[in-house]
Amino acid sequence: MMRSIQRKLPLFVTALLVAVAVVQLTVGYAKVRQASRKLIDQRLPLATKVLADLFQIGQGTARITALAKNPAIVAFLRSGGRTDREAALAAMRQLTNDTSTNAGLELRDFGGKLLLRTGRFAIVDSVLVSPSTDSARYGPFMRRDTTLFLAVAVAVSAAPGAGERSGGIVQQVARVTFNPQTPKALTGLAGGDISLFVGNASGDPWTDFGSLVPAPPQRVLTSRVPIVYERGGEMKRAAAAPVPGTPWMVVAEMPSRLVIAPARTYLFTMAPIAALIAIIGVLAAWWGSRRLTTPLVGVTRAAEAIASGNLEHRVPAGGDDELGRLARSFNTMADQVSRSHHHLETQVAQRTKALEGTNAELESFSYSVSHDLRAPLRAIHGFSRILLEDHNAKLDPEAQRLLGVIDQNTRRMGQLIDDLLAFSRLGRTDLSTGPVDMKELAQTVADEIQRNDNGRQGSLEIRIDPLPLARGDRGLLRQVMTNLLQNAAKFTRDRPSARIEVGSREDSGETVYFVKDNGAGFDARYADKLFGVFQRLHSTEQFDGTGVGLAIVKRIVQRHGGRVWAEGALNQGATFFFTLPGEER
Amino acid sequence: MQSHGVEILLVEDNANDAELTLRALKQRNLANQVFVCHDGAEALDFFANGEGPVPKVVLLDLKLPKVDGLEVLRRLKQDNRTKTIPVVVLTSSREEPDIERAYALGANSYIVKPVDFEAFARAVSDVGLYWLLLNHPPQ
Numbered sequence: 001m002m003r004s005i006q007r008k009l010p011l012f013v014t015a016l017l018v019a020v021a022v023v024q025l026t027v028g029y030a031k032v033r034q035a036s037r038k039l040i041d042q043r044l045p046l047a048t049k050v051l052a053d054l055f056q057i058g059q060g061t062a063r064i065t066a067l068a069k070n071p072a073i074v075a076f077l078r079s080g081g082r083t084d085r086e087a088a089l090a091a092m093r094q095l096t097n098d099t100s101t102n103a104g105l106e107l108r109d110f111g112g113k114l115l116l117r118t119g120r121f122a123i124v125d126s127v128l129v130s131p132s133t134d135s136a137r138y139g140p141f142m143r144r145d146t147t148l149f150l151a152v153a154v155a156v157s158a159a160p161g162a163g164e165r166s167g168g169i170v171q172q173v174a175r176v177t178f179n180p181q182t183p184k185a186l187t188g189l190a191g192g193d194i195s196l197f198v199g200n201a202s203g204d205p206w207t208d209f210g211s212l213v214p215a216p217p218q219r220v221l222t223s224r225v226p227i228v229y230e231r232g233g234e235m236k237r238a239a240a241a242p243v244p245g246t247p248w249m250v251v252a253e254m255p256s257r258l259v260i261a262p263a264r265t266y267l268f269t270m271a272p273i274a275a276l277i278a279i280i281g282v283l284a285a286w287w288g289s290r291r292l293t294t295p296l297v298g299v300t301r302a303a304e305a306i307a308s309g310n311l312e313h314r315v316p317a318g319g320d321d322e323l324g325r326l327a328r329s330f331n332t333m334a335d336q337v338s339r340s341h342h343h344l345e346t347q348v349a350q351r352t353k354a355l356e357g358t359n360a361e362l363e364s365f366s367y368s369v370s371h372d373l374r375a376p377l378r379a380i381h382g383f384s385r386i387l388l389e390d391h392n393a394k395l396d397p398e399a400q401r402l403l404g405v406i407d408q409n410t411r412r413m414g415q416l417i418d419d420l421l422a423f424s425r426l427g428r429t430d431l432s433t434g435p436v437d438m439k440e441l442a443q444t445v446a447d448e449i450q451r452n453d454n455g456r457q458g459s460l461e462i463r464i465d466p467l468p469l470a471r472g473d474r475g476l477l478r479q480v481m482t483n484l485l486q487n488a489a490k491f492t493r494d495r496p497s498a499r500i501e502v503g504s505r506e507d508s509g510e511t512v513y514f515v516k517d518n519g520a521g522f523d524a525r526y527a528d529k530l531f532g533v534f535q536r537l538h539s540t541e542q543f544d545g546t547g548v549g550l551a552i553v554k555r556i557v558q559r560h561g562g563r564v565w566a567e568g569a570l571n572q573g574a575t576f577f578f579t580l581p582g583e584e585r
Numbered sequence: 586m587q588s589h590g591v592e593i594l595l596v597e598d599n600a601n602d603a604e605l606t607l608r609a610l611k612q613r614n615l616a617n618q619v620f621v622c623h624d625g626a627e628a629l630d631f632f633a634n635g636e637g638p639v640p641k642v643v644l645l646d647l648k649l650p651k652v653d654g655l656e657v658l659r660r661l662k663q664d665n666r667t668k669t670i671p672v673v674v675l676t677s678s679r680e681e682p683d684i685e686r687a688y689a690l691g692a693n694s695y696i697v698k699p700v701d702f703e704a705f706a707r708a709v710s711d712v713g714l715y716w717l718l719l720n721h722p723p724q
Binding site: 366371372374375376377378379381382383384385386410411413414417418421425 | 599601602605608647648676677678679680681698699700701702703705
């Protein structure tokens with residue numbers, strides 16, 4: 001059953017479903033990851049843009065712009081710091097005192113020379129910002145220890161008609177204060193997961209609005225598309241954007257693992273579903289294949305039953321589908337086989353009966369021959385003998401000789417009848433096969449022949465080689481050996497030293513037995529006639545016999561499935577060969 | 586009907602065989618009280634009334650007109666009055682089935698008639714001698 005379709009089909013479907021699930025999960029995972037990255041790559045620049053726009057609003061420049069329009073300040077600067085010093089200072093103090101931010105204010109000429117300073121901070125002496133217009137300009141972030149500063153400057157243009165040296169710069173230096181909650185708030189504003197940073201385009205210092213942070217690598221700042229870099233031992237995906245009108249940049253970034261998070265979620269959600277679908281599919285395939293193969297099993301069983309001889313076995317046929325049609329066709333075929341079989345059986349029975357009839361006829365024929373041919377012969381022989389015995393005196397020598405001829409021929413006729421009956425009986429008796437010791441058999445027959453070997457002039461030597469066991473009917477094989485050895489003895493009778501040899505040899509897988517003599521031999525041209533019934537190659541005067549012995553040998557050997565043949569030449573002896581199926585040892 | 590002093594009942598349809606048999610018996614002086622039946626029916630009639638003489642031996646051919654030898658043998662061996670009479674089948678048939686059936690039906694001997702006259706004469710006279718002189722039947 002291991003090779004049955006019933007098992008193969010579910011296995012195949014399982015393999016298919018698993019393959020489909022694996023492919024679907026793999027492709028799905030890749031696609032989700034790709035989509036997630038794309039989404040993030042859209043969100044990151046958007047966040048930087050929003051942040052940059054926030055800086056654009058520029059609420060921190062309103063006061064300083066107003067200050068730059070203060071007449072005292074304007075006058076002070078246009079005078080090159082010579083007039084209106086007190087008034088300018090007052091205006092500046094008003095601003096620094098007003099503001100809650102810890103800021104410092106400076107007034108410089110366009111050459112950068114410090115003219116007036118107020119507030120708590122003095123950053124550097126150099127001009128940090130060089131605005132050419134009277135709109136406010138931010139300078140880069142500056143750092144002292146852990147404090148971040150920011151400069152914003154506005155130009156006060158020269159008075160109309162005055163020289164180039166007239167006018168100057170109003171600059172505010174503010175300390176950037178941090179609120180620890182700000183980064184979180186910004187992250188929330190950006191839609192979660194995104195961290196925002198701002199800093200100088202040229203490098204440090206940078207901040208996440210809560211504290212100072214290391215500046216992102218330059219490649220992040222110069223890249224036009226989001227790229228990955230490492231910060232604090234974690235891979236980040238980051239996008240940068242400049243803040244227009246300032247030397248700052250903003251960076252929005254997100255942990256790289258969040259890119260694959262949706263893909264992982266997808267995998268963890270879909271894998272059990274795929275497994276479930278696979279299990280359902282396998283069960284369905286198992287059920288389907290059972291449904292499909294059960295009728296096939298029926299047909300198979302029926303075919304096996306018919307093959308083993310039960311011709312009446314049929315398949316229950318149902319349905320109009322292929323299986324139903326198969327079952328019906330099968331039944332039709334089985335009907336035909338059954339019919340042919342019955343027909344054949346009837347024919348065989350008829351033939352057997354006819355053969356039995358013929359056999360019975362043959363039997364009664366040989367019975368009649370046995371009975372009815374002998375009786376007249378016996379009468380001829382008997383009465384001719386009586387004539388010789390009782391009326392001898394009245395018979396002249398010629399009459400007596402003629403009666404002798406009658407006597408001889410009736411005896412011979414009797415022998416012919418006996419031999420013919422023996423021969424015809426061979427075809428009818430059943431073989432009772434078993435292992436036969438051919439060596440022992442030959443020895444027994446040889447001893448018998450030696451005992452009854454009358455009328456020989458010279459010596460007779462019978463040599464028997466070791467012979468392999470044969471498989472056959474012992475009685476019939478003894479008849480073969482007897483006939484062959486008697487023949488050999490008969491045809492060596494006139495030899496001064498007669499030799500008969502019984503032996504065997506293996507020839508291409510079969511055993512060939514032979515009986516060889518140095519007797520009268522025969523003309524090889526007539527070798528094929530030797531085994532015919534009543535065929536004789538010697539005259540009755542020369543050697544007696546009816547010519548049935550070798551025919552009997554041939555018939556017995558053939559009934560054992562073997563062959564007989566003879567080799568010889570006139571006066572050079574003869575060898576008779578026969579093959580027999582071997583006995584397995 | 587010669588019914589006194591019958592010692593041998595010869596059932597033989599062939600007149601020549603009967604003559605040769607009688608001659609062989611005669612040479613041994615055994616032919617004096619031989620009764621010959623020429624078919625099976627005649628043989629059965631011989632025993633029919635149950636009062637006739639009881640032969641010392643029946644020499645029975647198998648191939649007989651009307652009722653064949655095996656049937657005669659069967660009837661004789663079935664009948665309590667005749668079943669002890671020795672029956673010697675004397676026939677030309679050397680067929681094994683005949684021999685088996687004859688012995689199965691209770692034949693006391695089965696002799697194949699030789700074609701050779703001397704052998705035949707020897708066989709018949711030996712049978713006669715044995716059953717008439719050597720064999721001791723129940724009284």
